[in-house]
Amino acid sequence: MTSKQRVEAVFEGRQPDRLPLWEQGFASKPASEIMGRPMKTGGGRFRFENVKAADAGHDELAAFQREAWEDQVALAEALDWDIVSVGWGMPSKPSKWIDEFTFLFGEQEEGKAWSVWRFDARTDTLQQIAHHFENAD
Numbered sequence: 831m832t833s834k835q836r837v838e839a840v841f842e843g844r845q846p847d848r849l850p851l852w853e854q855g856f857a858s859k860p861a862s863e864i865m866g867r868p869m870k871t872g873g874g875r876f877r878f879e880n881v882k883a884a885d886a887g888h889d890e891l892a893a894f895q896r897e898a899w900e901d902q903v904a905l906a907e908a909l910d911w912d913i914v915s916v917g918w919g920m921p922s923k924p925s926k927w928i929d930e931f932t933f934l935f936g937e938q939e940e941g942k943a944w945s946v947w948r949f950d951a952r953t954d955t956l957q958q959i960a961h962h963f964e965n966a967d
Contacts, residue, residue, distance in 0.1 A: 837913060851910065852906070852915055853915055854915055855873075856872050856902075856905060856917075857872050858871050858872060858873050859873065861901070861905050869901045872917035874950070876917050877956045878949040879894065880894060881920050884922055885924055885933075902914055902915060922935060924947075932948040932949075935947070944961065945958050
């Protein structure tokens with residue numbers, strides 16, 4: 831069976847030749863080690879680079895997303911996955927950069943929702959470190 835036939839069989843309630851394989855998410859660092867080249871597939875750095883591309887403009891964001899898609903397809907093919915997983919990024923432009931690794935989404939004004947995010951290269955994490963949501967009393 832092809833990957834498409836395998837996935838269709840499962841959704842139609844038929845028995846495939848084997849269970850379809852895929853990963854919901856796959857960090858860029860192990861993907862790069864497997865593929866022997868830098869990859870854009872997921873993880874904190876992936877999301878941080880996605881934000882930087884969005885901040886740089888439409889063309890940069892489109893190029894980032896195209897490269898990420900190509901990397902995710904290449905990884906899926908190399909690992910014989912039946913479904914390509916799309917890395918979840920943050921394709922929004924930040925309202926403000928606080929420092930090189932910290933940025934704000936939204937406006938820190940009364941009654942408005944906002945969140946502050948920070949990237950930690952040592953742990954490959956992008957975390958929300960402060961936030962306020964409307965009606966969050």
